[in-house]
Amino acid sequence: MNLQLSAAQEAFRDEVRGFLEQKMTQALRAGTRATPTVFAEPDIGLEWQHILNQRGWLAYTWPREYGGTGWSPMQRYIFEKECALADAPRLSLLGLKLLAPVVYTFGTPEQKSHYLPRVLSAEHYWCQGFSETGAGSDLAGLRTRAERSNDGYLINGGKIWTTHAHFATHMFCLARTDSTVKPQRGISFLLLDMRDPGVTVRPIHGLAGDHEVNEVFLKNVTVPRESLIGEEGQGWTIAKFLLENERGGSCFAPRLLADIATLQANPDLQRNTTLAHRVAKAELEAQALEITELRILAQMERGEQPGPQTSLVKLIASTLRQQIDSIAVQVLGYAGLQLTGARPLYGEHCPEAELTKDSQIAMPRYLNSQAWTIFGGSNEIQRSIIAKTVLQL
Numbered sequence: 001m002n003l004q005l006s007a008a009q010e011a012f013r014d015e016v017r018g019f020l021e022q023k024m025t026q027a028l029r030a031g032t033r034a035t036p037t038v039f040a041e042p043d044i045g046l047e048w049q050h051i052l053n054q055r056g057w058l059a060y061t062w063p064r065e066y067g068g069t070g071w072s073p074m075q076r077y078i079f080e081k082e083c084a085l086a087d088a089p090r091l092s093l094l095g096l097k098l099l100a101p102v103v104y105t106f107g108t109p110e111q112k113s114h115y116l117p118r119v120l121s122a123e124h125y126w127c128q129g130f131s132e133t134g135a136g137s138d139l140a141g142l143r144t145r146a147e148r149s150n151d152g153y154l155i156n157g158g159k160i161w162t163t164h165a166h167f168a169t170h171m172f173c174l175a176r177t178d179s180t181v182k183p184q185r186g187i188s189f190l191l192l193d194m195r196d197p198g199v200t201v202r203p204i205h206g207l208a209g210d211h212e213v214n215e216v217f218l219k220n221v222t223v224p225r226e227s228l229i230g231e232e233g234q235g236w237t238i239a240k241f242l243l244e245n246e247r248g249g250s251c252f253a254p255r256l257l258a259d260i261a262t263l264q265a266n267p268d269l270q271r272n273t274t275l276a277h278r279v280a281k282a283e284l285e286a287q288a289l290e291i292t293e294l295r296i297l298a299q300m301e302r303g304e305q306p307g308p309q310t311s312l313v314k315l316i317a318s319t320l321r322q323q324i325d326s327i328a329v330q331v332l333g334y335a336g337l338q339l340t341g342a343r344p345l346y347g348e349h350c351p352e353a354e355l356t357k358d359s360q361i362a363m364p365r366y367l368n369s370q371a372w373t374i375f376g377g378s379n380e381i382q383r384s385i386i387a388k389t390v391l392q393l
């Protein structure tokens, strides 16, 4: 694969760079640098989403007929990389990169025309209701039920670890519509409105004190028949399609490399050869990850699903994320040990940082990064997938 940018690709990169220079305000940059969680909160995330939508660059992973840009894999990568270098907010992927491909692949024409524009405009802000107590890695064991009612389904059960459910207007979820068949066959993919009676959201605070995930209780929630995506019982197939996109459609390396560059610019790192060596090793691994991600994008361009390689990407990216965030704390010494409970860590209400702003962010980032090897399928689960499907063990 030729990684040397062509003249046209350089021109595209300059166009993206120019756009970012013009549109990325200081407040947005500062907000991204001070976000210790996976996704930006809606105050900065949605501001950035609207800017990208106006430019027509929001749905760059979608097919052109639904509002995509028609960019080549390399252009997508260049865009991701420039966004990482410019500290652009990390948008919630749940509607844009997880639900939308499901809707345009499995949805009816009515579902496509109803949901896709609302994902772009952010009129709908989505959360993902897959995991349940006792059904995380073993997702097929989920117990939330959706029973046929007169004109739709009656949902009862509960979801856990639901990222941004407290901001969401809608949830896509898996529910059991048939308990008489093999567990995987009895699951369906349904959409629901978080404002419906019977939906209750309870916060879960993470290690660092952030409120990013929730528990969601569903008690006699009624949804219309049109809320079903695909066929009844097709939920497991759709979930596998979505999880492959979740694990592999994203480009992790650009942000990892940008964070490594920030670490390398720290003069304290130059004085600590052990840490400098660990950063250099992480950089090499992130560069190798970058090549793998480009290969997957090229595959997707040819219309092939990414497949089990996405497990490899998720495994390596998560491990690197934790290593980098751990080194960041160590480089800062005592200053890196501070943990303020205030949120957000940007804006006028944020308390003064002890020493530098970096030191205020390092510990919450490090603590939150522990979740990377759990969400979207834990490292153990990714290794099992690789063992079975790639190594044929």
Ligand SMILES: Cc1cc2nc3c(=O)[nH]c(=O)nc-3n(C[C@H](O)[C@H](O)[C@H](O)COP(=O)(O)OP(=O)(O)OC[C@H]3O[C@@H](n4cnc5c(N)ncnc54)[C@H](O)[C@@H]3O)c2cc1C
Pocket: 127, 128, 129, 130, 131, 132, 134, 135, 136, 137, 138, 160, 161, 162, 163, 164, 213, 371, 374, 375, 376, 377, 378, 379, 380, 381, 384
């Ligand atoms: C920050 C965060 C955000 C999340 N956001 C969402 C969200 O928005 N929506 C959503 O639906 N879910 C979300 N999740 C849930 C996430 O997908 C699950 O936590 C994950 O799938 C693991 O499931 P579990 O927590 O039930 O752990 P378990 O499945 O109980 O696993 C516990 C431990 O056992 C290991 N283990 C389990 N089974 C096996 C096996 N077969 N072989 C080897 N080891 C095994 C696991 O690797 C893990 O170490 C989120 C989780 C986190 C931490």
